[in-house]
Amino acid sequence: MIALLTRDLRLAVRAGGGFGLGLAFFLIVVVLVPFGVGPESGLLSKIAPGVLWLGALLACLLSLDRILALDWEDGSLDLLATAPLPMEAIVSIKALAHWITTGLPLVLAAPVFGLLLNLPDAGYVPLVISLLIGTPALSVIGTFGAALTVGLKRGGLLLSLLVLPLYVPTLIFGAEMARRAIEGMEATTPLLMLAGITCGTIALLPFASAAVLRVNLR
Amino acid sequence: MGSIWEYANPKKFIATTDRLLPWVSALALVALVGGLIWGFFFTPDDYKQGSTVKIIYLHVPSALMAINAWMMMLVASLIWIVRRHHVSALAARAAAPIGAVMTLIALITGAIWGQPMWGTWWEWDPRLTSFLILFLFYLGYMALWAAIENDDTAADLTSILCLVGSVFAILSRYAVNFWNQGLHQGSSVMRAGAMMGDTEERVSNVYAVPLFVCIAGFILLFIALVFLRTQTEIRARRMRALLARERMN
């Protein structure tokens, strides 16, 4: 299992686009938002947590089809399926690798991008915490979507259509937590809900992803 | 004799539904036309809402069926996963566009109703938002069916998507509730209650009886359409099977 994880991380580093692409996309979203809504700092600081969460979500979405499609194309997935690893472990490792290459850099970069959007001081810690807790769910849910569409030639658009509705609860609780904390309201409830969603998806969704992948492999 | 699973045989299913279809369709027509005419022309105007209230006869039944159709797809998907009856998977496939249209009708009638009542076509009210999300789930489900060539693979994948989607739809419903209360301190929730709320409590019998007739009409209409579309799906499936057989020889 560790071999699979290190290989995926090594591939992400060597092939390029793994770490960098998602971050660059995140940056572009953050830069474009003021062009769209105007440079007024009051407005920007009000929408900053939402924009940062949306940017993270879209950057995550961008790289989903790479999770399994590359291994599908070159036949590695067939070979992995015959390996002594359960399919559930394979999809979990794939999700973890995706989170390390995409989610984690976004979490780390979020405070910097928060500066650009005038994120209020009270917002930094809750935003980073909400992203840290929420982005693993994005990767796990995304892996499910990637497993669903892995056999399709032009699966990218369909993948977005399938995955984005599944992202709704995570986005709501994540952004809500940061927003509430900024407004000085109680933020424990969304935090717990977000943590619950993440734990629940990590625990249960790999079974669905593995089942779907087995169907696609046959 | 007597097992419900007999109807999982495509031939048996088509034969039975062929016999039922005229009756169900006729009943649906009677209930719908009767209920709508009764509701539109023979109920008094609301003292506050005027005649706009009468859109309730389309709005509530379609909203109900939007959710029920998904429930039916969920049950059919489970039957497919557990017992692998092709008719079941095809029925789920057949129900999806109907459910999507029901959702759309509920959304559009809601907007038309909301305009005079709240002065806006769209409000990010929890209930409206949940229906919009439900509509997205329908779109994704149908797109996945359409994208996969192999019927059995498509049935397997969409069934699992339906299961996972149901869990996330319920999650979204609660998340959306939480989200909007956070913004509006509950004011819109009361509006939603006034719009959709318990008909027994808020709507007097004058309105309620034709409303139930309309709901019955929508349920019958749904059943008739599912029968018809499942038959179509079965025949299309058989046609693909025959074509594949041709290629084999």
Added chain:
Amino acid sequence: MELTVSDLSVARGGIAVLEGVSFTIASGEALVLRGPNGIGKTTLLRTVAGLQPPLSGAVGLERDAMAYAGHADGIKSVLSVRENLQFWADVFETGSIDAALDAFDLRGLENRAAGGLSAGQKRRLGLARMVVTGRPVWVLDEPTVSLDVASVAMFADAVRAHLAGGGLALLATHIDLGLAEARVLDVEPFKAVPPPLDDFDGAFL
């Protein structure tokens, strides 16, 4: 060890392609499947390897006895030859890759990025993976595609070494592998007969 396949029916895209396939491969034996394109050799191999469920019938061994090599080699072009092989050695928990490197003459290419290899060299790398798996049953689909004569001989030697070590092999191929001792099974007689037309459920599948 013995691989017994009994009365196996396999389907591609929901349609039965081969029916009633039965054979037995004993330890140290190789069986070559032959038949025209599209007859279902790949489907049969994938079913035996446990990648897809059979319509009916049984494969006598569990899938963790099988090592499968298909048309694609599963090679990552940005990783070196050594890294590619070492990955599979780690996944299959067999450790050393030296024997595999020697068997397919990959020593000189060890540190080259796999993306820079020629098609034949890639194929050799893909086949070297079979040695690394340490599994007793090799299931090989068209293993000698894009191999030159010398490499085919190399491959035949590797298979022989595997058989000599008590392994067994099931191969599908069109060309002569130089494995004179291998038995040959023509799968064409097993071609599935379409079910009668009036059987609605049957034609449904």
